[in-house]
Amino acid sequence: MNPELKIYEKLLQFPLFQGMSRAELMQVVAHTKMGFSKHAAGKRIVREDENCTHLYFLISGTMEARTTADDHSYSVVEQLSAPYIIQPERIFGISQRYTSAFKTATPCHFITIDKQEVMLLTETQLIFRLNLLNLMATETQRLARQPWRPVASTLRDALTRFFIRHTLYPAGAKTFYVLMKRLGNELRCTRQEISQVLNQMQDDGLLTLHRGRIEIPMLERLLM
Numbered sequence: 579m580n581p582e583l584k585i586y587e588k589l590l591q592f593p594l595f596q597g598m599s600r601a602e603l604m605q606v607v608a609h610t611k612m613g614f615s616k617h618a619a620g621k622r623i624v625r626e627d628e629n630c631t632h633l634y635f636l637i638s639g640t641m642e643a644r645t646t647a648d649d650h651s652y653s654v655v656e657q658l659s660a661p662y663i664i665q666p667e668r669i670f671g672i673s674q675r676y677t678s679a680f681k682t683a684t685p686c687h688f689i690t691i692d693k694q695e696v697m698l699l700t701e702t703q704l705i706f707r708l709n710l711l712n713l714m715a716t717e718t719q720r721l722a723r724q725p726w727r728p729v730a731s732t733l734r735d736a737l738t739r740f741f742i743r744h745t746l747y748p749a750g751a752k753t754f755y756v757l758m759k760r761l762g763n764e765l766r767c768t769r770q771e772i773s774q775v776l777n778q779m780q781d782d783g784l785l786t787l788h789r790g791r792i793e794i795p796m797l798e799r800l801l802m
Contacts, residue, residue, distance in 0.1 A: 585607045585612070585689070586600070586603050586604060588637045588661075589603060591637070591660075591661035592663060594666070594706060594710060597709065598705045598706070610691060612690065612695075614689060615690065616686070616687050617682045617687075618682065618685055619684050620681060620682060621682045622680075623681055623682065623688070624664060624680050625676070625679050626677065626678055627677075630676055631669075632690045633666055634663065634688050635662075635689040635691075636658070636662040636663070637661060637688065637689055638660045639660055639683075639684045639686030640682075640684045640686070641657075641659075641662065641680050642655055643655070644678060644680075645745075651756075651760055652756035652757070652760055654744050654745060654752055654753065656746060657683060657751045657752075658680075658746070658747055659750075660687075662747075664676070664680055665677065665678070667713065667714050667717055678746060724743070733765065733775045737776070737779070738801065740764060741800060742801075745797065749798040750796065750798075751793075751796070752793075752794045754791070755791055756791075758776070
């Protein structure tokens with residue numbers, strides 16, 4: 579198969595390129611400088627607080643993302659599978675740094691586009707520009723609505739919201755490294771209350787409790 583056609587098919591997986599005609603996307607492939615890389619499992623891709631100078635498109639494999647609280651008292655590790663873009667909203671704005679650390683969980687392939695090429699795409703490709711604006715606007719609107727949501731009616735609902743609010747992608751496997759006392763502080767309740775509800779959720783098969791660690795095999799099941 580023509581190498582450019584392979585890239586074309588890979589890029590179509592990502593929302594930034596959806597809606598482009600074949601001719602437009604082939605023009606992007608032909609005139610945009612892209613990097614291609616393959617990494618073994620366990621390879622660090624970006625570090626937390628590192629400058630965001632590229633867009634990383636995961637085209638095959640699974641990554642592990644770790645996000646840590648500002649005071650380093652708890653963190654969450656989640657599995658993210660292709661196709662996935664690493665924090666595209668961080669390439670512009672007041673803080674152009676990654677908020678999470680990413681490493682490969684399985685062998686992975688990436689396409690990378692540096693910031694200068696991204697800026698060129700926004701100037702020359704209307705659909706790419708609109709897709710990028712829509713992506714950032716959607717994230718802004720989602721965050722703006724959070725303070726207006728009704729207060730959780732039960733501690734179980736509050737725990738579910740805590741787990742979802744602290745993830746990059748609201749589905750799939752997540753591991754929270756957090757003490758029940760800290761969860762109690764976050765949700766304004768006692769450690770005993772947290773323990774009781776988490777054990778109920780474990781009995782329902784939604785998560786597994788370990789010392790200082792909560793494993794959630796499918797985060798989306800918490801909403802069912």
